[in-house]
Amino acid sequence: MNGLGGLATGFVAALLEAWQELRIHKLRVLLSLIGVTIAVTSLTTAVAGAGMAEQLMKEQLERQGRPAMIYAYANDPTNMGMPTATNETSAAFKKTAERFKVEHTSIVGRSPGVQATHQGLSVDADVQVVDPDYAPMHRIFAQRGRWLEEADANNLSPAVVVDKTVVRSLGLQNAKLPATVEVGTGGEKVSVTVIGATSTQDYGTMGQMWMLPETYEHWFAAAVPLGDVSYAMWVPTENADELASNFALQMRAELPGYQVNAQRVDYQAWGADESLDQMAMVVAAIAGVILLLGSLSLLNVAMVTMKQRIREVGIRRSFGATTGRVFFSVMMESVVATAVAGGVGVLLSVALVSNPTLINMVLYGGIDEMPGFPVGAALLGMGVSVAVGALTGVLPALVAARVRIVDAIRV
Template identity: 80%
Template sequence: MNTLARIFTGFFAALLEAWQELRIHRLRVLLSLIGVTIAVASLTTAVAGAQMAQQLMTEQLERNGRPAMISTYAMDPASQGPPQSSAEITAAFEKTSERFKIEYTSLIGRTFGTQAVRQGLSVDTEMQVVDPDYGPMHRIFAQHGRWLEDADAQNLSPAVVVDKTTLSALGMEEGTLPATIELRGLGGDVSVTVIGATSTRGYGSMGQMWMLPETYEHWFAAAAPLSDVSYAMWVPIEGSEELASHFARQMQAELPGYVVDSQRQDYLAWGNDESLKQFALVVSSIAGIILLLGSLSLLNVAMVTMKQRIREVGIRRSFGATTGRVFFSVMMESVVATAVAGGLGVLISVALVSNPKLINAVMATGLDEMPGFPVQAALLGMGVSIAVGALTGVLPALVAARVRIVDAIRV
């Protein structure tokens, strides 16, 4: 117990001694640690920014379907053209989904050539006919208003959700929702109610719009039958390929004469996760180079200043300081200094990365789920700063440990 107490006492005494030395040599410490502070701030910001950028890239990829997303098509071999929607196919899909206990499912149908009009403003839109589960399955949230619900099928006016392109083109602000607009191109002009708007954008100048299948069937199907219809399922990744195969066979048994095909269609099935890994590797390499430059600058300053402190170390040796004590004390000066510099660098990084205006200015599209500052990045910044202090303090500490009393006299 006494040995452990002596160890802790010696350690904290060395820390206190290192802090006192830093206070005495404030100007030297300040000049030598500016580079470390900048390097740690750059490293932490790069790591935190990379994590946020990875989340942004993941969100963009998952808007085409979260892993594992299985798409199912049912076609009549005697028909020509893309798969059509029918009550028989929908019923077979729902029955098979219940049998496999699949929680998230959605019909997906698209129709083009529609135009949204409001107060003299207009925009071409792509209409997507989907079930409410489509939102969480494709990481689409209503940034303003709300997303589609099953009860919207009973509304007296067709309920739709629009994307940011449509919202901006029609001059609608988030505070004006719900709002009424005219929808053209589906057999006539129909007034629809915009109940929500997402943060997503359409391709180019074209907007996007989402509507329930029941709503489309009631208001538009007679004049513009829905085509190019598929059925999507969001299932666990493990065993998803086998599930798709079994699902297709089971659903085809419910639809004699049809051809049913089920396949995974998400970014992991296409191998797009490699882009995320390459991005993280590039950012880590850049951050490592930044840190290396900062540590070399600190080592250079530490070696030069140690040659100027030979008399000081020699006097400490004359008063009985051991080689180990001198070595540990000098090295701890570097560790304490870089820890302080690392703390400042992490605070600078937090201020930059946590600034919403800066994030929106750097990223072309916003994050639907804005994360807090990554704790791993802060811990990495502090850990790296301490490690750099220990490594760059070894050489000056070795020089100090070899100083003899006679060397102090010669200086």
């Protein structure tokens, strides 16, 4: 116990001594640590920013369907082989989904573009006919108002949810929801009720509008028949391809004469997740370069200043400081200094990366689920700063350890 106590006392004493030396050489410390602070801030921000970018990319990819997303198509050969939705096909899909115990399902139909108008403003919008489960299946959130519910099928006014493009184009940013909008189809206009607005937006000029199948059938199908219909289901990723094949066989048995296909369509099925790994590798390479430049700058300043401290080290040796004590104290100066610089760098990185306004400006389209600052990035920043301090402190510490009393006299 006495041995451990002595080591602890010596370690604390070395830390205090290093801190006192840093206070004495404030200007030297400040100049040498500016580069370290910038390097750690850049490194931590790069790693944390990569997490944000990965989150945004993941959101964009999952809006096409979360893993594992399977789409089923029922083609009637008598209808030129186009995917159709009838009571018969919908009933067959529902029955097959229940047999396979699929919990999240939705019809997905698209209608030709319509024109939405509100108080003199207008925008072209793409209508998607979906069930309520479509939102969680495609990572869609109603940031204002709410998403579609089954009860909306009985509304006296058609209930719709719109995206950012429609909201911005019709000047609904500050309007209270629900709001009334005119939708033109086939020369006729129908007043619809906007019950929710999502955070998503199309990268083109078209907006998006979602409504229930019952709503479309009642209000719009007579003017513009629904086309390009498919059936979506969200299932576990394990054995998803096999499930798709078996699902198609079973649904085909429910629809004699129809051509039924089912295939997985989420981003993991076509290897887009590999791009996320490649992005992480690129960020790691950039972080390595940043770290290398910061450590070289610190090492250069430390070596130059150590040559100016030979007299100081010689005086300490004359008062009985051992080689090990001199080596450890000089190295700890670098470690303590870089630890402080690393802490400042991490705080600056947190301030930058955790700013939602800044993130939404940098990342086009924004981010729905703002993740907290990655703890791993903060720990990496602090760990790297301490490691850099230890590595860059070795050479100056070796120079100091070799200083003799006679060298100090000659200076």
